[in-house]
Amino acid sequence: MELQYIHLTTYSSLLAAAPVMQQLRPHDSLEKLANKMHTQMKSGYRLLAAMQGEQVVALAGYVINEKLAWGKHLYIDDLVTVDSARGKGIGDGLMEACIQIAKEQQCESLHLDSGVQRFNAHRFYLRKRMAIASHHFALTLSHDA
Numbered sequence: 001m002e003l004q005y006i007h008l009t010t011y012s013s014l015l016a017a018a019p020v021m022q023q024l025r026p027h028d029s030l031e032k033l034a035n036k037m038h039t040q041m042k043s044g045y046r047l048l049a050a051m052q053g054e055q056v057v058a059l060a061g062y063v064i065n066e067k068l069a070w071g072k073h074l075y076i077d078d079l080v081t082v083d084s085a086r087g088k089g090i091g092d093g094l095m096e097a098c099i100q101i102a103k104e105q106q107c108e109s110l111h112l113d114s115g116v117q118r119f120n121a122h123r124f125y126l127r128k129r130m131a132i133a134s135h136h137f138a139l140t141l142s143h144d145a
Contacts, residue, residue, distance in 0.1 A: 003050050003051065003052060003057075003090065003093060004050075004051045005048055005049070005050055005051070005093070005094065005097045006048070006049055006051060007046055007047065007048055007049075008047045008048075008049050009041075011034060011038050013049075014033075014034040014037045014038055014047065015030065015031070015034040016056060017034075017037075017047065017049055017056045017059055018030040018031075018033040018034045018037075019056075020056050020057070020058070020059050020080060020081075020082055021033050021037070021059055021061075021078060021080060023080055023082065023083065024078055024079075024080040025078075037061065040061075043063075044063045044064065044065070045061060045062070045063055045077065046061070046062055046063070046064075047059060047060070047061045047078075048060045048061075048062070048094065048097060048098065048101075050081075050090050050093060050094045050097075052085075056082075057081065057082050057085040057090055058079075058080065058081040058082065058085065058090045058091055058094045059078060059079070059080050059094075060076055060078065060079050060094050060095070060097070060098050061076070061077045061078035061079075062074055062075060062076045062077060062078075062098060062101075063075050063077065064102075064105050064107060070108065070109055070111065071107075071108040071109070072105070072106065072107045072108055073102070073107050073108060073109045073110065073111055074098060074101060074102035074105065074107045074109075074110045074111070075110075075111045075112065076098060076110070076111070076112035077112075079091070079094070079095070079112065079121075081094070091124060092124075092128070095128055098110060111133075112125070112130075113136050
């Protein structure tokens with residue numbers, strides 16, 4: 001069955017895609033994920049789905065932004081393929097679709113962060129000729145009084 005790449009825009013489509021996103025973010029419930037994606041869409045987040053028929057098999061959540069360091073860029077927040085579809089070129093096709101979108105939007109670059117423990121993802125990104133350009137540092141903030 002041929003893959004189709006479509007942007008998900010409705011809450012019901014986000015809820016249908018949530019089980020796929022949950023593979024990347026298992027700590028959130030399906031409803032919480034759908035709500036988060038829906039809320040982030042108000043700030044420019046877009047969700048591209050690889051579809052086999054009516055089934056979501058992979059997702060790429062991204063934003064197009066501009067920074068002093070990178071210029072105009074496409075930043076992939078989320079990239080996930082369902083376990084049963086891995087190794088079939090679906091993630092590769094989704095990444096190529098993101099690259100094409102970035103080019104169409106005249107972005108200077110494409111970026112993403114990946115958890116240090118995601119070795120299979122790192123091999124995939126390196127095969128896509130992505131460079132390890134920096135270390136990302138994070139500080140979790142407490143909002144307790």
